[in-house]
Amino acid sequence: MADLSKxxxxxxxxxxxxxxxxxxxxxxxGSNRRKVRKGRGEASKGKTAGRGTKGTKARGTVxxxxxxxxxxxxxRVPKLKGFKxxxxxxxxxxxxxxxxxxxxxxxxxxxxDLAARGAVRRGRPVKVLGTGEISVAVQVKAHAxxxxxxxxxxxxxxxxDEL
Numbered sequence: 001m002a003d004l005s006k007x008x009x010x011x012x013x014x015x016x017x018x019x020x021x022x023x024x025x026x027x028x029x030g031s032n033r034r035k036v037r038k039g040r041g042e043a044s045k046g047k048t049a050g051r052g053t054k055g056t057k058a059r060g061t062v063x064x065x066x067x068x069x070x071x072x073x074x075x076r077v078p079k080l081k082g083f084k085x086x087x088x089x090x091x092x093x094x095x096x097x098x099x100x101x102x103x104x105x106x107x108x109x110x111x112x113d114l115a116a117r118g119a120v121r122r123g124r125p126v127k128v129l130g131t132g133e134i135s136v137a138v139q140v141k142a143h144a145x146x147x148x149x150x151x152x153x154x155x156x157x158x159x160x161d162e163l
Contacts, residue, residue: 091144092120096152097132099140106136106158111143128153128160 039049051058065072094114102117103109115122128140130148137157145153150160 089125091125091127093127093129094119094142095129095131096134096149099128099138100132100134100136103136103138106138109138109140109142111141111163134158 036045038045040046048058056062065074067073098119099109102114102119111120111126112122114120114126120126125143127144127146128142128149129146130152134152134156138153139159139161140153141161141163143163145160145162153160
């Protein structure tokens, strides 16, 4: 037989000089423990096999949610209706009467300026709604406008620009 150590040096067992075979592989001593064989006699883990004594659960398989014939909790609790839209944009609302109170002489209105004056919170989209009246010309820059808000701002001589 040919000397395999010259042909395949990477598969060689250097201590014995013979090639390493798959059937030679063994786990380290003490690393594997034998599985417990439950229910195989009364000497160890036998007889009731860790299931307690008597009853359905000791004798056969029982469904996970089974409550002895009582209506199960999962069927007693009402189901959730609808869903929560992950793409919903929640605007902070500012009405025209609030703009008229904050800017009595008119001027430019931005989301950052409204946040500085305490009308809205910083970093969230702002929508202007048409409740109330405005008589001064304001140049409003916001993320959204209602139709009546645009009309009233334009009628007062101002502009409504969407960001």
